[in-house]
Amino acid sequence: MTPLTLVLLGLASVLAILALIIKAKAHPFLALLIVSVALALVGGIGLEEIVPTLVAGVGKTLGSVALIVTLGAMLGRVIEVSGGADVLAKALLNRFGPDRAPWALGAAAFIFGIPVFVDVALIVLMPIILSVGRRLQGNMLNYALPTVMGLLTVHVVLPPHPGIVGGTEIMGANVGMVLLLGLVPAVIMWFTAQLSIPFLTRRVFSPVPGISAAEADELGQKVDEDANTQSFPQVENPPHAGTVILMIVIPLTLIMAQTITAMLLPAENPVTRTFAFIGASPMALLIGVIIATIVLGYRRGWGLTQAEDVINSSLPPVAAVILITGAGGTFGHVLKETGVADAVANALAGTGLHILVLAWLMSALIRAAQGSATVSTLTTAPLIAPLAASLGLAPLQVALVTIAIGVGSMALSHVNDSLFWVWSRYNKVTTANGLKTYTVLTTTTSVVGFLVVLGMWPLVSLAA
Numbered sequence: 001m002t003p004l005t006l007v008l009l010g011l012a013s014v015l016a017i018l019a020l021i022i023k024a025k026a027h028p029f030l031a032l033l034i035v036s037v038a039l040a041l042v043g044g045i046g047l048e049e050i051v052p053t054l055v056a057g058v059g060k061t062l063g064s065v066a067l068i069v070t071l072g073a074m075l076g077r078v079i080e081v082s083g084g085a086d087v088l089a090k091a092l093l094n095r096f097g098p099d100r101a102p103w104a105l106g107a108a109a110f111i112f113g114i115p116v117f118v119d120v121a122l123i124v125l126m127p128i129i130l131s132v133g134r135r136l137q138g139n140m141l142n143y144a145l146p147t148v149m150g151l152l153t154v155h156v157v158l159p160p161h162p163g164i165v166g167g168t169e170i171m172g173a174n175v176g177m178v179l180l181l182g183l184v185p186a187v188i189m190w191f192t193a194q195l196s197i198p199f200l201t202r203r204v205f206s207p208v209p210g211i212s213a214a215e216a217d218e219l220g221q222k223v224d225e226d227a228n229t230q231s232f233p234q235v236e237n238p239p240h241a242g243t244v245i246l247m248i249v250i251p252l253t254l255i256m257a258q259t260i261t262a263m264l265l266p267a268e269n270p271v272t273r274t275f276a277f278i279g280a281s282p283m284a285l286l287i288g289v290i291i292a293t294i295v296l297g298y299r300r301g302w303g304l305t306q307a308e309d310v311i312n313s314s315l316p317p318v319a320a321v322i323l324i325t326g327a328g329g330t331f332g333h334v335l336k337e338t339g340v341a342d343a344v345a346n347a348l349a350g351t352g353l354h355i356l357v358l359a360w361l362m363s364a365l366i367r368a369a370q371g372s373a374t375v376s377t378l379t380t381a382p383l384i385a386p387l388a389a390s391l392g393l394a395p396l397q398v399a400l401v402t403i404a405i406g407v408g409s410m411a412l413s414h415v416n417d418s419l420f421w422v423w424s425r426y427n428k429v430t431t432a433n434g435l436k437t438y439t440v441l442t443t444t445t446s447v448v449g450f451l452v453v454l455g456m457w458p459l460v461s462l463a464a
Contacts, residue, residue, distance in 0.1 A: 001044070006343030010335065010383065013039045014366070017331075017379060021370045022416065028375045029320065032327035036334045043338025053337055054330050061329020065165050066322050068175070070315070071285035072160030075292055076116030077314035079247060080124050082296035083238035085112050089128045091241035101132050102146040106194050109150030110186075114248055115288075117162075118155040119422055120317060122148060126426050133208040140206045141437055142197065144427040149193040149441060152419070156373050156410045157186040157403060157449070159255075160285060162318075163374035164406040166325040168399075170332045170381040171388060175281045176259030177399035179252065181460070185407060185452040192448045193441055200437045209428035237300045247296060251288030254279045321374065328378025335382050345386035355391065356404045356457060359384045360450045363408030371416035376409040396460045404453045411446035414439045 001009070013035050020031035036057070040050045079085065089108040096104035105128070113121050125147055133143045155161045159168065159179050168178050258279020265272045277283060289311075297307050335341040348358050362383065367376035384405060388398050413420055414435060424434040 001339070003343045003346060006043075006338070006340045007347045009039065009042060009338070010340040010344045013331075013335075013340070014379060014383075018366070018369045021372075021375070027320075028372060029323045029327045032324070032331045032375075032378075036327070036330045039331075039338060039340070040334050043334070043340060045334070045337060053334060057330035057333030058326040060333065061166060061169050062322065062326045063169075065162070065169050065325050065329075067282035068160045068165050068285060069162045069318055069322055069325065071282060071289055072115050073117065073314045073318040074289045074311055075247070075251070075285060076120070077310055078289065078292045078296055079112070079244060080116065080120075081310045081313075082244075082292075082300065084244035084247070084296065085116075085121075085124050086128060087238045088112055088241045088244050089125065093132065098136055101136055102142050102197060103194060105129060105132065105143055106146030106150045106190065109147040110154060110190050111245060111248060113151040113154040114158060114252070115160065117317065117321070118151045119419060121151050122419070122422060123426070125151075129427070130209070137208055139201045140208045140427055141201045141204060141429065141433070144206075144423065144429065145197045145200070145437060145441060146194055148419070148423045148438070149197075149445065150190055152373075152410060152413075152442065153186050153190045153193070153445065153449075156377070156406045157182045157189070159281065161374075162321045162325050163377035163409060164402070166328055166374070167377040167381040167405050168402050170329060170378070171385050171398055171402045171405075173399045173402045174259060174395055176255045176262075176279065177396060178402055180256050180259055181396070181399050181456065182403045182406070184456060185403060185449040188452050189407075189410075189445045189449040193445045196441060196444060200441065204433050204436045206427070206429045206433050239296050239300065243295060247288065247292040250291060251284040254284035254287065255281055258284070324374060325378060328375070328382070331379070332382025332385065336386070341382060341386040342390075344383050345390050348383075348387050349390065354454075355384070355387055355393075355401055356450070356454055358387070359401050359404040360408035360446075360453075363405045364411035364446065367409045368412035368414070369416075371413070371418065371420075373406075373409040373413075373417075377405050380405045380408070394461075396463060397457075400453055400456060400460050404450065407446055407449035407453060410449070411443045412439070413442040 016035045017031050020026040020034065021028055036054060037050060040053060045053055088111060089105065092104040092108045093101060109125060112125070129143050129147050133140050157164060159165050159175050164178065165175065168175050258275040261272045261275045278287060293307055297310065359380065363376050363380040366379050367373060384401065388401055393401065415431065420434060420438060423438065424431065
């Protein structure tokens with residue numbers, strides 16, 4: 001096939017994925033898999049080679065991604081069930097005070113959101129958000145926006161979240177480098193969002209919602225509808241906030257230590273070899289899960305059966321995520337095997353646009369079209385990876401391009417995003433007000449993140 005035909009084939013495959021997800025309401029896993037098969041057929045891969053190619057794509061991607069995503073979910077679940085989220089939020093509220101409640105909620109969400117998937121984390125924190133809103137009254141958006149923005153920022157930028165982890169694998173980047181570099185834009189994006197929220201809430205008002213008995217039951221709360229007050233289930237002997245933060249920081253520190261020692265010390269150095277083992281992402285998270293289970297579970301009265309139940313309960317929510325990630329890897333592998341990826345890379349290089357601009361813009365547009373940040377990252381990464389390889393980028397640069405893809409997947413979130421509806425439904429925010437605030441804020445925060453990544457490029461290039 002000619003290069004132009006291959007480029008058109010790549011464009012058609014992306015549009016087909018979007019059409020299946022948006023119009024046909026197909027599950028992203030099926031959409032990615034169906035288009036991968038069709039692309040393999042049209043792209044000239046022999047019938048007897050199609051299934052092995054699909055299997056190879058899934059296996060290559062999930063070799064480490066499945067471990068990282070699963071262990072991250074286990075760590076988050078242990079922290080959640082132990083009462084860590086509630087303790088962390090209340091401690092920050094006490095420290096910040098009522099006047100700075102939005103900052104307290106935002107900080108709690110940012111920290112708690114690192115190991116916990118965004119949808120799950122938001123639902124877990126909802127009782128706290130509603131409690132703060134009913135206690136302080138005013139504009140509900142002052143409490144709802146900081147929480148979701150803190151959660152969403154770490155979801156798109158930092159491992160162990162599935163989109164950025166899958167994108168890292170497809171791009172051939174180092175997870176530790178992505179985590180280390182990603183902290184810079186993540187913190188700045190969160191801080192900028194916190195500063196921007198008051199400007200939006202001065203113009204858009206959403207009342208603090210009351211709560212019905214049905215909603216209370218859905219959220220696991222008890223409610224006195226006459227008094228409009230509620231009591232939340234209390235965890236016996238909850239952990240200290242510092243302990244919760246420590247449980248989150250331990251695996252992240254090990255991962256970053258592995259990356260830093262590999263960059264600064266010889267490969268044969270005992271310190272380098274030690275952290276190459278315990279700082280590898282799956283091992284660091286495994287250590288984190290074991291420590292958290294002991295410290296937050298067994299030491300606070302969990303028996304073996306309860307610990308097993310908690311760990312087991314973390315697995316069903318990640319099954320679909322892992323499958324989607326694997327299908328994204330399959331799509332990328334088929335793009336490579338058919339020659340489409342190289343043709344698209346050459347076409348993108350011919351545009352003259354910087355690779356960071358291409359990575360961010362493509363991810364943002366795909367997010368706007370189909371709604372999922374994870375799918376956006378997993379669809380963009382296979383198209384950008386060959387361009388990164390052809391440019392001969394250093395590992396730090398590849399990591400930064402991967403972060404740009406993740407940052408782009410935050411932009412233009414609107415009514416086709418499930419998180420938009422989860423957030424607006426629980427906080428009783430109208431669709432119009434959600435578009436005026438949530439959509440605007442996700443987009444501006446993504447732009448800020450992109451500018452930060454763009455500013456980091458010269459520094460990373462010098463260090464490469």
